[in-house]
Amino acid sequence: MDEIRHQVTGIIDIGSNTVRLSVYQLAENGAYRVVDQGRWAARLSQRMGSDGTLPDEVVNELAEVLRHYGRICEKHGASRVRAVATAAIRQAANRDDVIRRLKEATGITVDILSGEDEARIGSAAVLNSLTVTNGFVIDIGGGSTEVTLIRDRKVVSAVSFPIGCVNTSARHHLGGGPVPRGKLADIQIEVKQLLDGEPWITEHPELPLIGLGGTVRAIAKLRQRESGYPFPLLHGYGLAAEEIGTTLNDLSALSLEQRRKKPGLSKDRGDVIVPGLAILLGVMQQTRCSGLVVSGTGLRDGLFYETCLPHLRLASGEDVLEESIRNLNALYPTAPHGHLEQVRRLAVSMYDRLRSEADFPEGSRRLLDAAARLFRIGAVVDYNDCAEHTFYILLHTHWNGLSHREMIITAAIASYTGANALRRKLAPYRSMLRQGDAEAIAKLGTLLQLACALDRSESQAISSLELRIKGSKLQLIAQAEHSLPVETTEIESIAKEFKKNWGTTPELHIRASHSPSLR
Structure with a gap:
C-alpha cells in the first residue's frame, strides 16, 4: 500500500x-x-494597563509562547x-504595535478577528459537529461573549458583547x-x-443553547x-438552566481557594468560573432556551475547517454523522470499502424485513x-480482539452525529459477540440506557453478525x-456469483446465538446469479 501523505496545519488562538x-x-x-495541543493561561484581559495597553512584559511572554508553539508545529x-x-488584543490601545512585535519576534503573523468573525467561525465548528438545526450558540471568552442565532443550519444573526x-x-x-x-445580580443586570x-x-424561545469555550x-x-x-x-452533554443556577450559587459561596480545590474544576478556572457562569445564566434567561448543549469543538476547529476544508458544508444532521463515519474509516482503514458496504446493505x-418481529427503539x-x-475499526489495534477494541475506540474517539446514548448503543452493536460480553460492556452505562435497549442491542448485534457472515470471504x-421464516428456521435465499462454503460455515457458527435472540x-x-448488485 502506498504511504498516505499528510498536510499539517497549526492553529493558534490568542x-x-x-x-x-x-x-x-x-x-x-x-x-x-x-495530533497535538498546547495551552497557556495568559489572562491578557486582567493584565491590561490602566491606559488600555498591553504591557511590554506581557507581549514578551506571549512572544515566547508563540515561539514554543511554532517549534511544536515545526516538529x-x-x-x-x-x-x-x-x-483582549482587539481591544488593546496598542494592538497594532503588539501584532508587529509578535511578527518580528516569532515570524508568525497574527490576524485580529472581529467579534462577528468569532461568532461565524465558532458557529461553523458547531454546524460541522452537531446535528442542531435551530438554536443559539454562545461563546464566553475572557474578554467578550458572542451570541449567534442559527435557523435551518444557517447563521442568521450574530453579536459580540465586550464582556467575558x-x-x-x-x-x-x-x-x-x-x-x-x-x-451576581449586577452581572446579570449588565x-x-x-x-x-x-x-x-x-x-x-425554547431553542437549545449550544455552548463553546472554557466556562461551558x-x-x-x-x-x-x-x-x-x-x-x-x-x-453533546446537556445541562438544564436549573443546574447552571444551582452550581453558580454553590461556587459563589466558596472562597477562591476553596473553588481551586473543588474536585472536577480546573485550578486556573477558579477565579473566573463564577463570572463566567453568571454571564451564561443571564444569556440562558434572556433567550429562554430549552437547555444547554456542550460543544467540544470551537474557534480552533472552525479555523481549521475554514483554512483546510473550506468547502465542507454539512447541510443536515445526517450529514454530520456520515462525515464522521467517513473520517473514521479514512483514519483507520482496516477493512475493504466494498466489504463494509456489502455488510451494511445486507444488515x-x-x-427492514425482520423489524416487525421485534420492538426496536426509535432510530435503530x-x-x-x-x-x-x-465494526472492524478495532482491528487497527489488534484483529484478534477486534470487538473489544471497537467498543473502546467508538466510546473514546471524537466522532459526531449521535447522542451519548446512541453512541453506546452503536458501539455495542458493532462489537457484539454474545450476551455475557454485552452485559459486561454495558454495566458502567446502565444509568444512561432505557428499558429494552440491551435486548435491542442483542438482536441488532446478532443481525450484524449474520450480515458479516454472509460476506465472510469479502467477495461481495x-x-x-x-x-x-419457516417455523423455527430463517431461510436466507441468496443469489450469488459462486458457491459460498466459507459463508455457510460462518452462519452455522453463529446460528445458536442468533436463535437465542431471534427465536429462529x-x-x-x-x-x-450474474446480477452485479444487491437489491
Missing part, C-alpha cells in the same frame, strides 16, 4: 484568558485529526501556521472571598441590558464529576447502519437476498 494551540493533520485520503512538519487574536469571564471579574472586583449575591439591544435574542466546558466537567456521569466525552435489508435502523460500517458475491435458526440457500 484568547483573552488562554492561548491555545491545535495541530491538525489532514491526509490526502481526506482523513483529519488533532510535526506543519506547512502553515494560522494565528488569530480575539477580544476575565474582564467581568476585574470590573466587579471579585477577589479571593465568596462572591456576594448582589455582585448582561440583560446588553442583550436588550438585540431584540432577536428574545424572539425565539468547566461546568460540564464539574457536573459530570458530581453526578457520576459515566460517559467520557463532553461534546439494513434484513432489518440508523444505528445499525452506522455500526455496520464501523451475494447480489440479492430473500428472507423467509438461519440457514443459507444459494441460487446462481
